[in-house]
Amino acid sequence: MKKSLAARAAIMVAAVLLGLWSFFPIYWMIVSSLRPEKELFGQPELFPRNIDWNFTSYRNLLELTDYPLQFANSICVALVVVLITLVVSVIIAYVVTRFRIPGKTAMIGSMLYAYMFPPLLLAIPLLSIFAKIGFADHLIAVVLAHCTLSIPLGVWMLWGFFKVMPFDLEEAAMVDGCSRAGAFVRVVLPLSLPGIVTVSIFSFLLSWTDYVFSFILVNSDANKTLPVGLASILGSFDARWGELMAGATLITLPLFILFMFLSKYFIKGLAAGAVKG
Amino acid sequence: MKNTEFNRRDVLKTAVAGATLALTGAPAVHAQQKSIRFLNAEPGRESVRVLRVAAAEYEKQTGIKVIIDTVPPDDAFSKTQASIAAGTPYDISTLAFAGHVLLLAEAGKLVPITKLVSKYQWGPRILFPIKGENYWYPYDYNFCWMYYRKDLYKQKGLKVPTTWDQMQENAKILTGDGKFGVSLPLGANAATQWMSLGNMWAEGVSMLDDNFKLILDNAQMKPKVIAYLEYMKKLSPSMPQGMTQALFGTVLGQYSGGQIAHAPYAGRLMEVLEDKAPALVADTGFFMYPDSAGKAQAVNHGYDGWVILNTPMRDESVKFMEWFTDRHYINFLHSAPLHFQPPRMDIYDDPRWRAHPLIEKHADLVAFMKSLLTRNDVIIKSIDTEGPTIDLRPPKMFETFAICDALQNVMIKGMPAPEALEIMSAKYRTVLG
Amino acid sequence: MKSFRTSSDKWLLAAFVACIAFTLILILVPVLHAMHLSLFKSESFVSESKWVGLANYVQVLSEPAFWRAFGIGIVFALLTIALQLVLGIACALLLDQPFFGRPVIRGLAILPYLLPTVVVAVAFQWLLDGSLGLLTIWSEQIGIGRPAWFENPLIAMGVVVVASVWTWTPFVTVSFLAALQTVPKSLYEAARVDCAGPWARFWHITIPMLTPMLVVIILLRSIWMFNKFDIIWLLTKGGPLGATEHLPIMAYRRAFAQYDVGGGAAVATLSFAVLSILIIVYFHFYPLEEKDQRT
Secondary structure (H helix, E strand, O other), X not given: OOOOHHHHHHHHHHHHHHHHHHHHHHHHHXXXXXXXXXXXXXXXXXXXXOOOOOOHHHHHHHHHOOHHHHHHHHHHHHHHHHHHHHHHHHXXXXXXXXXXXXXXXXXXXXXHHHHOOOHHHHHHHHHHHXXXXXXXXXXXXXXXXXXHHHHHHHHHHHHHHHHOOOHHHHHHHHHOOXXXXXXXXXXXXXXXXXXXXXXXXXXXXXXXXOOHHHHHHOOOHHHOOHHHHHHHHHOOOOOOHHHHHHHHHXXXXXXHHHHHHHHHHHHHHHHHOOOOO | OHHXXXXXXXXXXXXXHHHHHHHHOOOOOOOOOOEEEEEEOOOOHHHHHHHHHHHHHHHHHHOOEEEEEEOOHHHHHHHHHHHHHOOOOOOEEEEOOHHHHHHHHHOOOEOOOHHHHOOOOEOOOOOOOEOOEOOEEEEEEXXXXXXXXXXXXXXXXOOOOOEHHHHHHHHHHOOEOOEEEEOOOOOOOHHHHHHOOHHHHHOOOOOEOOOOOEOOOOOOHHHHHHHHHHXXXXXXXXXXXXXXXXXXXXXXXXXXXXXXXXXXXXXXXXXXXXXXXXXXXXXXEEEOEEEOOOOOEEEEOOEEEEEEEOOOOHHHHHXXXXXXXXXOHHHHHHOOOOOOEOOEHHHHOOHHHHOOHHHHHOHHHHHHHHHHHHOOOEEEEOHHHOOOOOOOHHHHHHHHOHHHHHHHHHHOOOOOHHHHHHHHHHHHHHHHO | OEOOOXXXXXXXXXXXXXHHHXXXXXXXXXXXXXXXXXXXXXXXXXXXOEEOOOHHHHHHHOOHHHHHHHHHHHHHHHHHHHHHHHHHHHHHHHHHOOOOOHHHHHHHHHHHHHOOHHHHHHHHHHHOOOOOOHHHHHHHHOOOOOOOOOOOHHHHHHHHHHHHHHHHHHHHHHHHHHHHOOOOHHHHHHHHHOOOOHHHHHHHHHHHHHHHHHHHHHHHHHHHHHOOOHHHHHXXXXXXXXXXXXXXXXXXXXXXXXXXXXXXXXXXXHHHHHHHHHHHHHHHHOOOOOOOOOO
């Protein structure tokens, strides 16, 4: 089972290249945000000699926004979106793969319509609907709007996972006295854990990075999410490279940190579905 | 066992629903307190601060809450119309295009504020009356003129240009060693149409006649436009690369970083210099866009203002605007003291306004800015304000960015100017109907 | 496939109906509204609108700019999907191999996908700035001069494609990697015993086992890349001279900037129609309803 030295070397080189390719633009962005503004016009340095320990660009930015509040809003919204998406997608995907439903192709297919229109064109009627129900300018409107983006994704991804799972395993469990729900929890869920993890990651990201729906559906500064809060700076007339870089880093840094803590679980989750023969 | 199975599932669903509601709060119970929703499109930290302070003061005085929502200026109109279309309109909004004011007024969404406006004297071309009523309360002019490095001029023995040839010479002499003479945006965007057209206006070009017919390519205008396009092409070697990506902030950054010797902008450039590159302040002078023969000068038009929307809170909104423009107008102007050029003539003589340190320090720049309003030999134009009255067709022309295409065609693709003019005129004609 | 038998199944059905109704209402109502808008002529979302029936469609379809945008959209979608698939699968296979530092590289590989599009745009614009960009300066140093990143139509398209591939390949990587875990290792073992080389193993085991997942990935990416608005808008706004303006950008500009809501909605609906045809074709080859397989 041992790979040849050449093969292993090739893998390492490829891995390093992949790491560089993925990380370099981000690294460059962060490094540029830490240099004193003037030096950005001089020679670029891959490993900067002078770092602006005053973090002036960052301070300027943070004065302009309610960063902690917007961060909290973004997190809350994203977490609830993940929760709702998982519950709804699992139910829909499971039923679609296990039961005969008339018109399911039409139903599942039409979910994709959410992706086929410019979001701004859809956001305005959504705002109307929410206004009528009384949810306008409330984060729950944003949550529901994000769900329209994440549920179709969740359904389709989990459909892919549930489909390849043979029925025998569940049947066996049910014959042994489990109810359908029990069989689901005990047999299907563990096997599809990679899918569930994937859907969670994607839903969280779809919600965290959304700008259009959060922008249209929320009206007061107190309910803004992070992309919207920082966009008003990135769009202002005197934003310059240093502040732009700082703003970009501020949007992404929390995600990196979150990801670093949770990546262990994600990776475990991805690998958990490995079937032992 | 079956019963507990679906009970558990039910409980789970209820728990999720409950958690959702708890985390995000119960659906909005309509507040008992009256509130006015204000859309602000000036995201600068000082401007937001002024509004918040004013809102707090107003609430203390009258008990009415003023909720400020700040958005990037480009998004203000989208947000305004989205909120109206969805049935949750803002009560007061900020607009930067006369066309948007017209659109909303004609749809019956605005409240006339003629009484408020007529309390004061205003500068030229800033009130856009619609059928004799005013719907808009401007808070600034943003004329675009040219700044230059006085120290570099002195070094090379240059004089302030009054013709295109002189400008081109100066820019050429100041290009070299990684630095460039001038920066003029070329992308298909508002920055280009604000910063790069001044020379064309100075030359005496009008795009529309009094019947909103395109005259850009008629016998009188055609040679001028062609001359302008060719002049821009001659300027290109003195410009840094990547100007199709340049936005407002780009030029500010380039000038304050010492990369370019001339920069088109309004008062904000001086504010930015004071903040980020104070050494350049004393070395920075200004002049208007010259024409080819040294006979005329122009600045590009720019402006912002507030409108009051026709909502149930309209009376309260009018009262708030009256209060705000009486007590906090100057404070708001002071949040960008050199960039928010007052459109109300009484402000220039108001000692409270003049008392701002930057306004005192830059008295010459302020005098220059005021002179633009009082002289009658300055051409003030912009694409969206072409034509005899406020109308939607010039804004539609603006949004085609046809002149930006023409600039790119001539300067980057090497197309002959007459051909570029033809394409531009054709595009404008498609929206003029 | 089953029919609903037990009572707990009936609860499942009820839950299913609730979920489907919830999702479809939230999605279909705005979609129908948007299509409805295309039958009227209006200068904004608040102005009076005039019924014009299909006139917007007739006008839009007769404009060469529409067909040009359509073509650009197809080129952009095909290029990005192909590259994302090839690179994504390659990365997934790589990340499935054990090597030193694998968790770190896995984390880094996903990083681009975490970024909001506005951040990606800013990062790339900074790298490609005409005077200060790192890549611009390097190009100059290696002697190919300063490329006209955003002025040359082909290069601009290239920039937009590379930015999109950089950002969204991790989607393919993660999905494929997750799916790879579901392939029983025993199958590979058996193939190895039969002296099948790595390429053969890939083609005859991995791909067939992962076809449903691949189908989903390709379908989703096709829809998304054809409809991708943000990255192109933020990088080039459809420029230079419309060289990167595809249908979503055209729809947005018409509806929100050019005072032609009906026209913009018509463009959006046409784009939607194209994608619907794509989906129908998909369902023809990979229907949801398959003959039951018993493995």
